[in-house]
Amino acid sequence: xxxxxxxxxxxxxxxxxxxxxxxxxKAIVAIxxxxxxxxxxxxxxxxxxxxxxxVEDVLRLSRGMTYKAAVSGLNLGGGKAxxxxxxxxxxxxxxxxAYGRFIESLNGRxxxxxxxxxSVEDIDHVYTETNYVCGVDKASxxxxxxxxxxxxxxFRGMEAGATKLWGSRSLENKVVAIQGVGSVGLExxxxxxxxxxxxxxxxxxxxxxxxxxxxxxxxxxxxxxAIYDTKMDIYAPCALGATIxxxxxxxxxxxxxxxxxxxxxxxxxxxxxxKERGILYSPDYLINxxxxxxxxxxxxxxxxxxxxxxxxxxxxxxxKIYKIxxxxxxxxxxxxxxxxxxxxxxxxxxxxxxLGRGSDHRFPGTKIRHNKL
Ligand code: NAD
Numbered sequence: 159x160x161x162x163x164x165x166x167x168x169x170x171x172x173x174x175x176x177x178x179x180x181x182x183x184k185a186i187v188a189i190x191x192x193x194x195x196x197x198x199x200x201x202x203x204x205x206x207x208x209x210x211x212x213v214e215d216v217l218r219l220s221r222g223m224t225y226k227a228a229v230s231g232l233n234l235g236g237g238k239a240x241x242x243x244x245x246x247x248x249x250x251x252x253x254x255x256a257y258g259r260f261i262e263s264l265n266g267r268x269x270x271x272x273x274x275x276x277s278v279e280d281i282d283h284v285y286t287e288t289n290y291v292c293g294v295d296k297a298s299x300x301x302x303x304x305x306x307x308x309x310x311x312x313f314r315g316m317e318a319g320a321t322k323l324w325g326s327r328s329l330e331n332k333v334v335a336i337q338g339v340g341s342v343g344l345e346x347x348x349x350x351x352x353x354x355x356x357x358x359x360x361x362x363x364x365x366x367x368x369x370x371x372x373x374x375x376x377x378x379x380x381x382x383x384a385i386y387d388t389k390m391d392i393y394a395p396c397a398l399g400a401t402i403x404x405x406x407x408x409x410x411x412x413x414x415x416x417x418x419x420x421x422x423x424x425x426x427x428x429x430x431x432x433k434e435r436g437i438l439y440s441p442d443y444l445i446n447x448x449x450x451x452x453x454x455x456x457x458x459x460x461x462x463x464x465x466x467x468x469x470x471x472x473x474x475x476x477x478k479i480y481k482i483x484x485x486x487x488x489x490x491x492x493x494x495x496x497x498x499x500x501x502x503x504x505x506x507x508x509x510x511x512x513l514g515r516g517s518d519h520r521f522p523g524t525k526i527r528h529n530k531l
Contacts, residue, residue, distance in 0.1 A: 159210050160217075168221055172267070173213075176260040181252035182243065185260065186212055187268050188220035190236040193506050196266050197237025198292070198454065199223040200273025201257070201284075205244045216240045222420075222443060223450075228498035229479075230447040231471065231529040232454050237268045245275035254280050258287030266290050271453050278302070292453040301460040304449030309345030311448025311472045312418045313353075315440040316392060318476035319414040323438055327473070330354035335380065335390040335412075337361075338397025339370040342418040342446075346396060347374045360385045361397070392416055400424040402439075407431055416440040429491035433483070440476055441494035448472065451528065468528050475531050497531065 160173060172189040189197040199220055206212040216238055224236025241257065243249075261270055261284065271293035272281055278295050285294045294300030316334070317327035334350050335358040336343045343359070347370055350357050357377040361367050370377060380388055386409040393410060395401045395417035402415065403424035415422065415437060422442045423429050432439045448469040455464055475497075483493035 160213050164217070168217055169224075170217060170220070173217070174260075174264070176257065178253075178256040178260075181250055181256055182248055183253050183256045183260075184242040185239060185257055186216050186242075187239040187261070187264065188216040188237060189264075189268055190217075190220040190238075191224040191502065192235035192267060193502050193509070194224075194227060195233040195235050196269050196290075197223070197235040198227065198269040198271065198450070199236060199238035200271040200293070201239040201241060201276050202273040203241040203243055203245045203249070203275040203280075206240070206242050209242070212240050212242050224502070225495065225498040226443045226447050226450060228501045229441070229444050229475065229494055229531070230451060231475070231531045232447075232451065233529065234269075234450075234454060238273070239268070239270060241276075249280065251283050254283035255287050258284035258291070261290050262288035264290070272304075292456040294456070299456075299460075301452050301456050301465065303341070304452050305341035306345045307448035307452035307465055307469050308342045308418055308446055309349060309448070310466065311451070311469045312342065312346055312394070312396075312416065312445050313349045314470060314473040315445030315476045316350075316394070316414070316416045318473045318480070319392070319416050319438055319440050321477065322480050323413055328353070329392075331356060332391045333358065333389070334392040334394055335359065335385060335388055336394045336396055337382075337385055337401065337417070338395070338419070339366050340397070343394075343396035344370055344373060346394060346418065347377055351376065358385075358388060358390060386410060395419040395422050402428045402432065404428075407435070410435075410437060412437060414438045414440070416445065417442070418446040420446065423491060426489075426491060429489035433489045438480070439490045441479055441490055444475055444479065444494055445472055454528070471528070471531075478531065501531070 170190050174187045176185040220236050220238035227234040270291045284291045296302040321327045333356045337360055339359050339361045351374045358380050359377050360380045360382045362382050386406045389411045392414045393412040399421035402422050451468045452465045479493045483490045
């Protein structure tokens with residue numbers, strides 16, 4: 159369960175439990191690090207088998223958000239929230255509005271958004287009670303579905319990989335295998351098709367397979383079990399995490415692993431092993447940060463062009479991380495951590511200067527700008 163020792167070891171600032179028995183709300187908000195700005199991260203609803211499991215998940219996910227924001231050049235901290243409950247049975251307007259009131263009570267230290275099992279409609283209920291939420295409906299002034307921006311960032315990462323491996327960012331005639339053609343995979347498929355890539359794809363959902371065939375008729379379907387044994391230039395995991403593991407790594411016949419899925423490496427050592435096998439890896443938490451970048455500008459007024467310009471920077475940052483990996487002879491996943499930690503460390507140091515205006519300048523309504531790294 160939770161202990162101060164655990165919070166110290168993972169670097170968390172604050173963990174808050176919220177409950178409202180009248181509507182069955184049981185929520186945990188974890189604020190990992192606000193060095194760079196307010197802690198932004200989605201809320202996940204899940205029928206956790208125990209409170210300890212929910213705590214474990216929210217601590218791990220919120221820490222990941224600190225790194226993602228830091229490496230993406232965002233002036234945001236890392237946070238995440240979980241609601242313990244069955245999304246099929248336990249959702250109600252009261253539950254999300256009660257949750258919104260609790261978020262409001264944090265005064266902007268935490269900003270929420272969608273995550274697993276939380277829809278735009280759910281977030282709109284939260285938004286009724288607090289402005290500290292993003293990913294709201296376009297009709298309410300939000301940025302809508304983040305998937306096209308996540309896909310664009312993944313595509314920019316892939317172009318950086320092509321530059322490093324083949325000396326040109328063009329993906330023309332490269333064989334790319336997309337594992338999972340859901341919201342992000344489908345959009346990535348469209349971008350690759352426009353870029354002249356040869357697309358292989360797999361999925362286990364018949365509707366999504368059909369949708370992909372309609373959107374990208376040239377794409378070739380591969381059975382889900384055969385994907386790791388298929389010859390390809392680029393493997394793009396866009397379904398599940400941990401697909402780079404002891405069972406799959408020896409089968410991979412690609413030169414680049416570059417997808418949108420979170421936590422693609424089962425363990426950190428698999429990043430090292432990819433390096434030893436001569437397979438380039440684009441850091442997952444950077445190249446899938448397009449969705450986060452997109453929602454982050456809702457506070458200063460979202461528009462598509464601004465969002466795309468920000469997501470385009472993923473190309474340069476990916477190249478920068480490959481360079482750190484090469485110069486320091488460390489795996490790419492470690493190099494991404496180095497870039498994130500260096501930024502956090504240097505920003506912590508400058509916060510010793512007294513500005514005489516409290517700490518509000520770090521919170522919404524003022525500046526959540528993006529910095530090119
Ligand atoms: P999604 O649920 O819309 O799509 C996932 C797809 O993967 C589905 O079509 C599903 O059928 C398929 N799938 C599941 N198991 C599979 C298997 N064993 N083999 C092949 N296909 C399988 O999810 P999404 O929003 O497209 O996100 C995809 C990944 O990207 C996830 O890991 C998610 O955490 C990550 N991600 C998404 C976003 C975003 O903006 N949506 C942002 C950052 C990261």
